[in-house]
Every structure is written in structure tokens, then in C-alpha cells.
Amino acid sequence: MRTGIATVCLSGTLKEKMQACAIAGFDGIEIFEPDLVTSPLPPEDVRKMAADLGLTLDLYQPFRDFDSVSGDLLTANLRRAEAKFKLMARLGMDTILVCSNVATASIDSDDLRAEQLGQLAALAGDHGVKVAYEALAWGKYVSDYEHAHKLVEAVDHPNLGTCLDSFHILSRNWDTAPIEAFSPDKIFFVQVADAPKLSMDVLSWSRHYRVFPGEGQFDLAKFMGHVVRAGYSGPVSLEIFNDVFRQSDVERTAVDAMRSLIWLEEQSAKWLDAASDAGTGTGAAGTPAPGRRRYPMELATLPQVAEPAGYNFAEVRAADTQGLETVLGQLGFEFNGRHRTKDVQLWSMGHARVIINEAAPADGDGATGDASPAIAALGFDVASPVIAAARAQQLKAPAVPRKSQANEEVFQGFAAPDSTEIFLCQGTSDGTAAWTSEFGEGLENPTAGPTAVIDHVNLAQPWQHFDEAVLFYTSALALEPQPFAEVPSPTGLVRSQVMATGDRAVRLVLNLAPLNQQRKTYQEHIAFAVDDLVATARDCRARGLEFLQIPANYYEDLDARFGLAPDFLATLQELNLLYDRDADGEFLHFYTATVGSVFFEMVERCGAYDGYGAPNAPVRHAVQYDHLQHR
Structure with a gap:
């Protein structure tokens, strides 16, 4: 499993965050835009530093409030997007996260959304960029990951896919089984986050109380099991908004983050084995799901131990x-x-x-x-x-x-x-x-x-x-x-x-x-x-x-x-x-x-x-x- 982490998870400067991620053993990182904007490092230096540290730059994020807008806003949004695509070229990055609109959306029409996302995908294709469209749990019109995926399918462009984020899905109690029917070619990115189960508005919950896998109460092993069964083989990346983590020692937090993904990988493998033994689930083609080792993403396990006596x-x-x-x-x-x-x-x-x-x-x-x-x-x-x-x-x-x-x-x-x-x-x-x-x-x-x-x-x-x-x-x-x-x-x-x-x-x-x-x-x-x-x-x-x-x-x-x-x-x-x-x-x-x-x-x-x-x-x-x- 390729591991990743968003720089928003950590304290410090972009340089300090990248160094900590490399020390912790991550394969790649997501660059959270404010970390780059506030950094004195030119994009070319960030690209070189990542290469020197052995890190891939997997995702540029977030690009907000693009869809469901009027014509004049669309023009401005496309101009804004093209500027980011050119920036990504300097960084050597090829995937951008586009969130469903939460603020400026004024037109509730799937046909219009598909048309506008199609224009974005075409522009991205001209720059060699892939657009990962994500349904935010508090999106104005698109808050369900299946809804986002249907829009991606309707556009049917090779440069438009979906981003699956466990928080946006599990915080709304959406069923994760339908993920198995998604074409793996249309799952461009996967983000994972855990959280305690709280009774509060989902936006505040997301912005302050996410935690690393194993530190909350979400069933992430099941979520990941469905993602693996769909045939996804790209990065599995942490995106954690947490006030405590962003005040803590950056290297220590990065190690804790890496530990959480190692644990999640093992738990997901166990879930897949149990589900396979039970004969449950279907793959993307609708056929019975085979054992986990036959999927493109291999999940490593750890030495198995019994609980202390x-x-x-x-x-x-x-x-x-x-x-x-x-x-x-x-x-x-x-x-x-x-x-x-x-x-x-x-x-x-x-x-x-x-x-x-x-x-x-x-x-x-x-x-x-x-x-x-x-x-x-x-x-x-x-x-x-x-x-x-x-x-x-x-x-x-x-x-x-x-x-x-x-x-x-x-x-x-x-x-x-x-x-x-x-x-x-x-x-x-x-x-x-x-x-x-x-x-x-x-x-x-x-x-x-x-x-x-x-x-x-x-x-x-x-x-x-x-x-x-x-x-x-x-x-x-x-x-x-x-x-x-x-x-x-x-x-x-x-x-x-x-x-x-x-x-x-x-x-x-x-x-x-x-x-x-x-x-x-x-x-x-x-x-x-x-x-x-x-x-x-x-x-x-x-x-x-x-x-x-x-x-x-x-x-x-x-x-x-x-x-x-x-x-x-x-x-x-x-x-x-x-x-x-x-x-x-x-x-x-x-x-x-x-x-x-x-x-x-x-x-x-x-x-x-x-x-x-x-x-x-x-x-x-x-x-x-x-x-x-x-x-």
C-alpha cells in the first residue's frame, strides 16, 4: 500500500513537514495550498526537495467552489484553475483535489454541474492534470460520494475522477459497499481520517476533531476493504484536521500518523480475509469478490501476537x-x-x-x-x-x-x-x-x-x-x-x-x-x-x-x-x-x-x-x- 499524508496534518513550515514525513517513512504527500502559499520556497525547490527526500507529490489541494455556478463565475473559476495547473507543472504534480461547492453554488442542476466539470476536465487534460472530484459532507448540492461519482461518470472524461474521503463518507453514515462497483480507473485518490463519534455540525467536527486511524470510532477497515475490492491501487493518504496535532512536535506526529496507516493496513487485510471467508461482497464487475491477495493493492500484515496474559x-x-x-x-x-x-x-x-x-x-x-x-x-x-x-x-x-x-x-x-x-x-x-x-x-x-x-x-x-x-x-x-x-x-x-x-x-x-x-x-x-x-x-x-x-x-x-x-x-x-x-x-x-x-x-x-x-x-x-x- 502506498502511503501518503497531507501537510495540513502537521505543525511547522512546509520544509519541516516534508522532512518529518520522510523521516516517518511516508511514500508521498499532499500539498495543502496554504502551506505552499506561505512558504519562501519556490515551487521548483519544493519539487527538488521532495525528490531528494524520496517523497512523491501526490495531490495538490484544495480547489474550492468550482461547480454549480453562473456563467461569469465559471469563467473566473476556469481562469483560477488554469493558474493552478501551471503551478502544478512547476511542482511536478499531476492530480488536484476539487471539492463540491459549499459557498457560491447558486444553481442546483446535475446537467449544469456535469457540463462545468466537463469543461474543467478538458482544461486539465490540456495541462496533463487529473481532477479528483470530492463530495464534501456539507456540500450545498453534492454531499454524497455516490452523487459525485455519478457526475464523474456522466462527464466521462479521462481526466476527471473521484476522491473518496472516509470522513465525508462515514460522518454521514453512508454505506460504503457501493464503492466496490466503482471502476478503479475513476477512483483518482483516497483519503482516510478517523474521528470520535460526536453530536455536532459536521463542518466543525471535520475541522477540529479528526484523528488518525485507530484513534477514533469509524470502521475504517471496512471502508478500505471496499476500496481495495474496487481495484484501487493508488495512494492511501491521511487528511487530518486537528487542533492538537497542529501544535505538537512535527516529527513525533508524523511517526504517529505512519503508525496509524500501518495499523490500518493490517486491520483492512483482516477485514478482507474475514469477508472473503464469508463469501460476501462484489468486485467492480459484479462478480463474487475473491481473496485480498488477488487485488492490485497488496496489504502487508505485522507479526501476529495474542493480547497480554x-x-x-x-x-x-x-x-x-x-x-x-x-x-x-x-x-x-x-x-x-x-x-x-x-x-x-x-x-x-x-x-x-x-x-x-x-x-x-x-x-x-x-x-x-x-x-x-x-x-x-x-x-x-x-x-x-x-x-x-x-x-x-x-x-x-x-x-x-x-x-x-x-x-x-x-x-x-x-x-x-x-x-x-x-x-x-x-x-x-x-x-x-x-x-x-x-x-x-x-x-x-x-x-x-x-x-x-x-x-x-x-x-x-x-x-x-x-x-x-x-x-x-x-x-x-x-x-x-x-x-x-x-x-x-x-x-x-x-x-x-x-x-x-x-x-x-x-x-x-x-x-x-x-x-x-x-x-x-x-x-x-x-x-x-x-x-x-x-x-x-x-x-x-x-x-x-x-x-x-x-x-x-x-x-x-x-x-x-x-x-x-x-x-x-x-x-x-x-x-x-x-x-x-x-x-x-x-x-x-x-x-x-x-x-x-x-x-x-x-x-x-x-x-x-x-x-x-x-x-x-x-x-x-x-x-x-x-x-x-x-x-
């Missing part, structure tokens, strides 16, 4: 570890000793393992960064760490080297968008980890804690990388995004996105950190699941644990909502426990005080409860905020 460990980094050691001990974790070659400690409770890394973090320049406690790494049990790491690398995840000596476990690792290090560990049927033998003797008489596992980890995400993180964990770790929630807090609404495996062995919660707080200063936590939370809480209290203090108003509200038994309600209030219930079960949990930017949660899931106590989150946010204000 569970958490292997969580790592917290801190220069001063005393606070962490105290809290873990009070929770009932056992100290299992120090690593024989590294400045790290191992603490465990059942199969829940926490590593305390005493090395201070380094910032981007290699200097020592903030040394307060923060979640630094997560380990996941996978069937084949080497294959899973190869998949992540092909998805452009930056590798994280881990120095190992003889007889030490070699971890495959890579960095997540928020800088958390992800390590892939060899899973075992009994939940043990061979690498724990690398740690020396722990306490001679450790306090026996309850059996526990890591239930979930909550990570704060920088505002400019939240969507990137969703795609990253979806594509690299096979986690599935769940419906997101917004939780009130004293600093505003906190967007919360759960990523999970199908069996919920791994639950990862991504929170969008407030704009005024950097990721590693915003509170994050690790939650451990136990069988008896009340007994665990009593033991923790006896060991001197500082619980997050829950206000009495919460328990009055709890009683009003659930009508709990008085003795049980009194126990909850006595121990600062929180409670939730739904049709599937019950949920009990408590929080510790925060150390640095990290706190811990203990939970008990009863029945088939699958949530996280979301109604209690505003209480937690408010109490933590109050503590922070009074430090």
Missing part, C-alpha cells in the same frame, strides 16, 4: 525511596531484596510485583530530571516477547535498551508515548517470574500479606499525546479501547480512557492530564486486587497506613443511593472504604496517600463487576486536590 510487574522510579518502602510495607508487600547488579528493589504480594528503581530519571538532554516518585515502567506477560517486540518495532515504537549481564533475564522493551517503558516478559502458567531470582535475600521474617494481583494501572497522559497513546496500546499491545468517560475534578473534567484485554487480565486506564500539569507531576496509581478488602484494610491500618480520608458526606450519599446495611456502612466509613454496585456485582476500594506523583489502590471485585468505581472518582480527585493545596 497479565501484568508481570510495575516499576516506580524515585531517588528517595523511603516513602515508597513505607507505604508498600504497610500495604502488606514483602521486601524481596535488591538486584545483584542494578539499583532496584523488589517488593511483592502474591503475584503483584512492584520494582522500586533508585536511579533518577533523565530528561531529553540526558540531565537528571524530577526525582520524585513516579511510575516508570510496566511489564506484561506475553506468549512470545521477541515476536511482540518485533511487532512494536514495525509500528515505530522506540526501543528501550536494558543492560543485562550473564544469567540475567533479557527483557524486550519499548517506550510508550508518555515515556513509560513497556517491557515484554515471558508468561508462565502459574504466574511466576524467573527474573525474581536475580534479587538477593529480603526480610528474614516478612509480614505475610494477602494474595494479590495488579488489577489495573492508571497513567496520566500529556494533552498532546492522548490520542497517540490510544492507538499505541491498541496496535502494539492488542488492548481494546473501552467507551471513555469524563470525571469531574476541581481542575475540570478529566477524560478517562480504559484499554483492556478481552478477559480483563490487563486493565490500563489513561487519564488526560490537565493542561497546567505535566504528565509526571499529575497523580497516577497502581491498583491491587485482593479477596477480602475489609480484612486487608484492617491489617493495613494496624501497620500504620495513611488512608485517603473520605468525607462523611460521601457516606450519607452512599446510604441514600444504595440503602446499605447500617453495620456495613459503618465499617466502610470507619476504614475509609469506597463502594459501588451495578447489576453485575459490587466493588470495594480504598486509596493511600500520595508519594511524589504515585499512590496505590486496593480493590475487591465481587461478582462480575467490571468497572472502576467511577461514581467515586470525583471524591478521590477532590480529596487529593485539597491535600495538594495544603501541603
